Amino acid sequence: MSKRTSKKKQWIRVDGRQYNELREVKIESGVLPNADGSAYIEMGRNKIICGVFGPREMHPKHMAKPNEAVLKCRYHMAPFSVDPRRSPAPSRRDQEITMVMRFALEPAVFLERYPRSSIDIYVEILEADGGTRCASINAASVALVDAGIPMKDLVSACAVGKIDDRLIVDLGDYEDKKGQSDLPLAYMPKLEKVTLLQMDGIMKTEEVEEAIKLAIDGCKQIYEIQREALKKKYGIDKTKMEEDTPDEDDAGDTTEVTEQ
């Protein structure tokens, strides 16, 4: 559990992170040669692989929509992803996360451009350590871009939780289970739009407002990592990238300095 160190009176999380510090995030795109687009994400001990196919003909055909494409998602946890072994059959939780991922990604994809088609997203959790729904959304949005599907923006997701009456960003498995509350949020950083907001547990109104701010900050940090992954895949030199939002980068730097 989180503890107070007597000397500094500083509150540290169970894994030694600051309250607003993300776990180490590593994203790689284009890892699956047989998929149209793919991504692999490591977020702390989460290991998730994602493949995207399409737009392709919808099957079964009666599920196709005449005016837009259908975004089909599949969130699946491998039997060995958690201890003890988990049944590979889709559970109620899998179904929910599948739906939640679809809702989070749909606003970013131009579905109306591909009527009667389907875009399929397959997410496989190889190792789970809390916050897999957020990590899955992060991987899936990179994989969608990698598949050459036009996107309004990348979608970044990050969770904020409450533990010991304190808000913390990017919950690990332990914090997720022992904490009082959990608020996953998906965000389109350039359009500044929230595409997913869930919450369980109890939070005060002010805490929710604060939590959303913290989550958006976390999403912006993840967005930069997603960009780096795509830049690496498509050989874009960092110096050649146009400094699109210098104010945003500056703001990120200053907050870091003040913390130190």
Add this chain to the structure above:
Amino acid sequence: MVNESKEKKKVMPGEKLAVIEEYNKGRGSYQQNGIIRASEVGEAKINQEKRAIEVVKYTKELILPEEGLDVIAETGSVTRRDARVDIIKIDKKLIDPTYSGVLHVNEVNREFSRNLEMALRTGDIIKAKIINTKNRLIQLSMLGQEYGVLYAYCARCGTILQNDHGRLTCTKCNRVERRQIARNYGKEEIV
């Protein structure tokens, strides 16, 4: 925002390229609330002719069925009136899974227009053109000399028929069959 001086720049989806007063939206960009943004990973360029900003994408091109494209398809069921086909190649690019298409008897050459079963049979590989994608099945046309059957099987023994001066003959059992033969029957590469 894009200045005239830096005409080329690398962009990511969602990045602001210009406002609508400056330029039109071109390929790979979209407009929202008066702001033009990129929708692809790629290089933003200004098309001076159209006064538009385009993003030349680095990611792979999507293979989509569009009107006017040539396709290669495998024939499924054939009736006197129409044939169901599985499109395996759009614009020389293989697709998997296939798109399903339909070929109506009005869309084959005149000499076969009484009965589609005379123009093609189940299992034939055909070359056709997409004429409509607005319906559940992609509508195809085989009107024209370059379109028609590319490969056909002998109905008796199953060997691939050879084009002998406009007559499809089986080299094994000497059966002669009739199809709407494409100009380069037996010469087009499928895979």
